[in-house]
Amino acid sequence: MGLLVDGEWHDKWYDTKKHGGRFVRSESQFRNSIEQGGPFLPESGRYHLFVSYACPWAHRALIFRKLKGLEQHIDVSVVHPLMLENGWEFSAAPLNDPLYQSDFLYQLYLKADPNYSGRVTVPVLWDKQQETIVNNESAEIIRIFNSAFNDLTGNELDFYPDHLQQEIDEVNERVYHDINNGVYKCGFATEQRAYEEAFKALFDALEWVEERLDGRDYLVGDQLTEADWRLFTTLVRFDAVYFGHFKANKYRISDYPRMRDYLSRLFHYPGVSETVVMDHIKRHYYGSHKTINPTQIVPVGPELSF
Numbered sequence: 001m002g003l004l005v006d007g008e009w010h011d012k013w014y015d016t017k018k019h020g021g022r023f024v025r026s027e028s029q030f031r032n033s034i035e036q037g038g039p040f041l042p043e044s045g046r047y048h049l050f051v052s053y054a055c056p057w058a059h060r061a062l063i064f065r066k067l068k069g070l071e072q073h074i075d076v077s078v079v080h081p082l083m084l085e086n087g088w089e090f091s092a093a094p095l096n097d098p099l100y101q102s103d104f105l106y107q108l109y110l111k112a113d114p115n116y117s118g119r120v121t122v123p124v125l126w127d128k129q130q131e132t133i134v135n136n137e138s139a140e141i142i143r144i145f146n147s148a149f150n151d152l153t154g155n156e157l158d159f160y161p162d163h164l165q166q167e168i169d170e171v172n173e174r175v176y177h178d179i180n181n182g183v184y185k186c187g188f189a190t191e192q193r194a195y196e197e198a199f200k201a202l203f204d205a206l207e208w209v210e211e212r213l214d215g216r217d218y219l220v221g222d223q224l225t226e227a228d229w230r231l232f233t234t235l236v237r238f239d240a241v242y243f244g245h246f247k248a249n250k251y252r253i254s255d256y257p258r259m260r261d262y263l264s265r266l267f268h269y270p271g272v273s274e275t276v277v278m279d280h281i282k283r284h285y286y287g288s289h290k291t292i293n294p295t296q297i298v299p300v301g302p303e304l305s306f
C-alpha cells in the first residue's frame with residue numbers, strides 16, 4: 001500500500017492520525033468525460049479499463065461495461081488480488097497489462113502524469129490513443145458507460161434516467177458516505193471512537209435501506225438504477241469480508257430479510273454473477289491489509305447463498 005509523491009512511489013499506509021483515527025478517502029484526480037466534440041470521443045476499441053475484481057468501486061465499472069454491452073468495445077485488464085508494498089501489481093497473464101507490460105499500476109499513472117501526486121487506485125479508464133487516463137472515478141466512469149457509447153452499441157438501457165436523477169443522487173449520497181465508504185471507515189479506523197462512529201452510521205444506514213425496500217424491489221422508482229448497482233458491490237462483499245475483516249459485525253446482510261432477497265435479485269440479474277469473483281475479493285482484503293490481519297490468513301467461510 002502506498003502512493004505517488006511528485007512522481008515517486010512511497011510505501012505508506014493511510015495517515016489516519018491527523019483526523020483523530022478516521023479514514024478519509026482522497027478525491028480522484030482524472031475526471032474527464034467521453035463525448036462528441038470533446039478530446040475523448042466515443043470510439044470502439046479506443047479505451048481500456050483496468051480493474052481489480054476485489055474492489056467494489058472497480059466492480060461498478062465492470063457491471064456497467066457488461067450491462068451496457070461494452071465488452072467488445074472496451075477491453076479490460078485485471079490486477080493481481082494482493083495490493084502490497086508496490087500497490088496494485090500486474091503478474092502473469094491473464095493478470096497482466098497487455099498495453100505496456102507494466103509491473104505496477106502506478107507506472108500507468110506516471111505515464112499519464114510523470115509528476116503525479118496521490119493514490120494509485122482502480123478503476124482506471126485509459127485512452128490508448130492519447131496514452132493517458134481519461135477518468136479514475138468510478139461514479140463518473142459508470143455515467144460515461146451509461147450513455148456515451150449508446151450510438152455505437154444501440155444499448156439504450158438507462159440506469160440514470162432524467163426523472164429519477166434527483167432521488168438517485170440523494171440515495172447515492174447516504175449510501176456512499178455511510179455504506180460504500182462506511183465499511184472502510186469502520187475497517188481502517190485506528191481509534192475506538194472513530195470506529196464506533198462509523199459503525200453506528202453504517203448500521204443506521206443499513207436499517208434505512210431495509211425499511212426502504214419494504215414493498216419495493218429497487219431503491220429508487222420501480223426500476224433498476226445506478227443507485228442499486230452502487231449499493232450492490234458493497235452488499236455482495238459484506239458477509240464474506242466487511243463483517244469480519246472490517247469489524248462491521250452487528251448483523252450480516254443475510255440477517256436482513258429484504259436486503260438478502262434484494263442482493264440475490266441483483267446477483268442473478270443476467271451477466272452480473274460472472275463479475276463477482278469471491279476468491280479475489282477474499283484474498284485481497286485478508287491478504288493485503290497487514291495492519292489489520294498480520295497473518296494474512298484468508299478465512300474459509302462463510303458459506304454464501306445469494
Ligand SMILES: N[C@@H](CCC(=O)N[C@@H](CS)C(=O)NCC(=O)O)C(=O)O
Nearest residue numbers: 055056057119120121122136137138
Ligand atoms: N473514488 C474512487 C476510489 C477507488 C479506490 O479507492 N479504489 C481502491 C481499491 S478498492 C484502491 O485502488 N485503493 C488503493 C489505495 O488507496 O492506495 C472510485 O470510486 O473510483
